[in-house]
Amino acid sequence: MSLNSVPLANRIHIGLFGRRNAGKSSIMNAITGQNLSIVSEIKGTTTDPVIKAMELLPLGPVAIIDTPGIDDEGELGELRVKRSYQMLNKSDVAVLIIDANIGMSKEDEKLLKKIKEKAIPYLIVMNKADIKEIEKKEADTIWVSAKTGKNIFELKEKLAKLALQEETEKTIVADLLEPSDLVLLVVPIDKAAPKGRLILPQQQTIRDILDADCVSIVVKENQIAETLENLKQKPKLVITDSQVFDVADSYTPKDIWLTSFSILFARYKGNLKQAIEGARAIETIRDSDKILISEGCTHHRQCEDIGTVKLPSWIRNYTNKNIEFEFTSGTEFPEELEQYKMIIHCGGCMLNDREMTYRYRCASDQDTPITNYGILIAHLKGILERSIEPFSL
Amino acid sequence: MSLNSVPLANRIHIGLFGRRNAGKSSIMNAITGQNLSIVSEIKGTTTDPVIKAMELLPLGPVAIIDTPGIDDEGELGELRVKRSYQMLNKSDVAVLIIDANIGMSKEDEKLLKKIKEKAIPYLIVMNKADIKEIEKKEADTIWVSAKTGKNIFELKEKLAKLALQEETEKTIVADLLEPSDLVLLVVPIDKAAPKGRLILPQQQTIRDILDADCVSIVVKENQIAETLENLKQKPKLVITDSQVFDVADSYTPKDIWLTSFSILFARYKGNLKQAIEGARAIETIRDSDKILISEGCTHHRQCEDIGTVKLPSWIRNYTNKNIEFEFTSGTEFPEELEQYKMIIHCGGCMLNDREMTYRYRCASDQDTPITNYGILIAHLKGILERSIEPFSL
Structure with a gap:
């Protein structure tokens, strides 16, 4: 299948969470139309988290993380619960599956709290809604039955929407700039620099500056002083490779902002x-x-x-x-x-x-x-x- | 075999040329130690050129182009000869194999002339030197016997040397510059530009300018005029994307050199x-x-x-x-x-x-x-x- 050609890392990761027997595996099968996971009524069938490449229409190729029950018990059980929580950290979207006949338990509430803390987009799925039909309209909850297929189509649509939520337009440096601002980039070239290229963060920064209608001036550390003298307009910002941070610091007048590629990219990645x-x-x-x-x-x-x-x-x-x-x-x-x-x-x-x-x-x-x-x-x-x-x- | 992991395109291409029955296939087998090509005494066994990935020690993974005899006759034969000549265009190194008992024929001379015209590094191999032992010391010729293995080791060493001939240090633009020169790069950003990146020729040019101890100033076409005004020192050169060649031309004063990425890269590639x-x-x-x-x-x-x-x-x-x-x-x-x-x-x-x-x-x-x-x-x-x-x- 051609969909196998999308590498796992590039797929949107959807984590399925819930108590044992809430129906995580049945939901997975219902939404992907594949029968890959062992569906059983015995508690704790899914022990270790498994990441599976799947096609989820209308979204396309995704990776689904099937996790152990968050109410597992015993020494091994607690380890499994820990692993499930860890899988939150790999999830682009978290789906909390709850047995509608039982309702939200304290384990579900605890996990939901964690999901919210980590600001992961999520959806609560009330499963087995064929048994007890309580339809509530809540934005973050959907009532379905994996067994009868009720609302499975709607569930898939909701998941697609969550996964495709427009990323807030992130910029590397553009938000600090006004059109026509100058930015001085300090790029040392030593033996270890890749031959004939710029490293990715440098490229991305130059592009971001162009997108902001601004001007990049790219120099090695030995030309900072001369270049600053050569400009009638002061640069708004100097961005340096961390390796020559002290050189850039000493040559950049205090009234010009100084930062580094590392700092900009930690900010860009939210860290x-x-x-x-x-x-x-x-x-x-x-x-x-x-x-x-x-x-x-x-x-x-x-x-x-x-x-x-x-x-x-x-x-x-x-x-x-x-x-x-x-x-x-x-x-x-x-x-x-x-x-x-x-x-x-x-x-x-x-x-x-x-x-x-x-x-x-x-x-x-x-x-x-x-x-x-x-x-x-x-x-x-x-x-x-x-x-x-x-x-x- | 791990050597298969080197893609064909990244291997040095060695073209084997010669008349039918000069021993191209035997030479190939002798130097690679593999018995892949059909070796036969019937003229014209090798009809179409075949490119084979092989290990050639001490050089490593190479691609060997086995070509039809350059003395083939008849309508089909002439077509094959044409194909052999065409394979010169894919050869990083050309090896002309000659039956030492016959010596250089008019077909060999014609091919050799073409090789020299195209400035392809080459080696003449006098094969079957076991039959008639005339050892001559010429820089571009080696006397071997595929049959007895005589001088095959030396042949491989010579090939490795030819193939590894240090490329003359090529620069994209550095040879036009003196240290501290400014270069203005005009990079339009339209819908078709790759998201968040610079295209390869732009990256390579900025890197080449850094390597020359010079300064790159990267702007969109709408900031050429303003940026030029902002500089106390005139740029030595403006390099523009061809799409906005006319804009760059109109804003660049006649005393500043103007060229394009296309022109620089045609020069870089020798075309x-x-x-x-x-x-x-x-x-x-x-x-x-x-x-x-x-x-x-x-x-x-x-x-x-x-x-x-x-x-x-x-x-x-x-x-x-x-x-x-x-x-x-x-x-x-x-x-x-x-x-x-x-x-x-x-x-x-x-x-x-x-x-x-x-x-x-x-x-x-x-x-x-x-x-x-x-x-x-x-x-x-x-x-x-x-x-x-x-x-x-």
Whole structure:
């Protein structure tokens, strides 16, 4: 089937949640018209979360996350419940399925609260509505019967609408600019820069500036001073690669905003506040604390060098503490984060937004501070406060 | 085998040429250690050119083009010879295999002349040197025996050396610049531009300018005038997207160089002279002439719009002739080009250099003028002469 050609990561992820026997698997089969999950009346059939690529009309190819019951019991059961909660962090849309004959339980209420906290678009499905017909009109609730097919069509339409909710038009930097503003971009070129190209965040920033009817001026760090002198109109903003943050800071007059690509992209991905708080956690580090340094891809020599060599040494110098560092890269990301005093993540330019959101949400669930390379560098160099001035946080 | 994971297009293409029975297939087997091609003493076994992915040590994964004998006879035979000659256009390295017992024939000499004309790195292999042992030391010739394996190791070393010949360091625009020069890039953003990105040639140009210690100023066409006024130092060069060539021309003072991304990339790929001559062929177009408009990919809405809609209409207006247009896209490119009065190709940003070179070489073989979209647009708008001023052609 051609729909298999859409990679899982590019599909909208719909998480199905609910108590055991609420009918998660029957709903999945009813909406996709496929009989893939084992539907049974025995409680707890679905144990581990399974992500399945499916066609959900009228939406198209989606990924459906089938999760364990949120009322599971016993030691293993509690672990399963934990996994279900974790799957919220991967869900673009959450569907809470409730047995209409029982109504909303305390487990459902707890999950719903979490969904709302995480601001995940959601829908409550009152299933088995063939047995007890109470039709209520609530915007976030639909009454269906997986068994008879009642309202399944309407459920699919509602899901499609939720999933396709126009993303609020996000900009990288355009909201800080007026037409005709100049923006100076500082792009160092070292051996580790990719040959003959610009990295994605630089490209995206230049494009965003063009879209705002503004002008990008792209220089290496050794031309900041000369270029500033050459302009009759002051740039509104200087955006620098974090590697040369201190150089950019010293050459940029105090009346010109200065920030970094890392900060702009943390903001773009919705993680800036968390990442700034995360960076400040470095102040509380003590001897023998563990820090996780995590990289989203395995092939950026530049990030690797910063992550495994420069950051540990800067941090040791700054804190003067005996710190234990752990490193992960690529899709590798630990489940248990509480063991770390803080997490320092790369900018994640090669991870999709869902995965970055997942990692930030998991850290937040486990009260573990998380930040990114550039924001920590700014903090270590004492430039962070200046660099976040342009933003209202 | 992991070596299969290198796509054919990324492998160095080694073309094996020679008369029937000179031992092309035996040489191929001897150097790759595989027995893939039918080796036989019957003349003309290899009829159609076959491109095979192979491991050639010490070089690594290569593509070997096994071609029909260049002395084939009869109607079908002549067609095969023509196909062999065409395969020169796909070869990064050409190997001319000669039966040492016979020596160089007039067919070999003719092919060698063509190889030299096209400036393809080549090696002459005197095969069957076990029969008649004449060792000569010539830089471009090696004496081997596929049968006994004599000098096969040396042949492989020579091939690797030829194939790895350091490409002369090519720059897009850096050779026109002095450190600290300013370059103004005009990048229009219309509906057809890719969302949130810059197209590859724009990225590559900005990077090349950074590498030259110069400054890129990136603007939309509506900010050229204002930006020029804002600079104390004049830009050395304005580089524009061809779509807004006339706007850029009118706003750029005559003492500042003006050129386009199309022109820079034709130069970068070594096709500029041919493409300029190609554009001038529009002056000789007559009623009912056929023009081929060819696109390298199938997914750039921007190019499609220019190729299938705008160009035909501009050309009809300019020539006032009744022209027949044909269109191809993607890997599709006709074998017979003589039927066209001229070929107008896209910039080929998604085609690899070998494929673009192949198309330009084929057009040249068939005396068919070939140009690209941007260079033709410049000619039609009367800006071509100005736009090639920066280059010594």
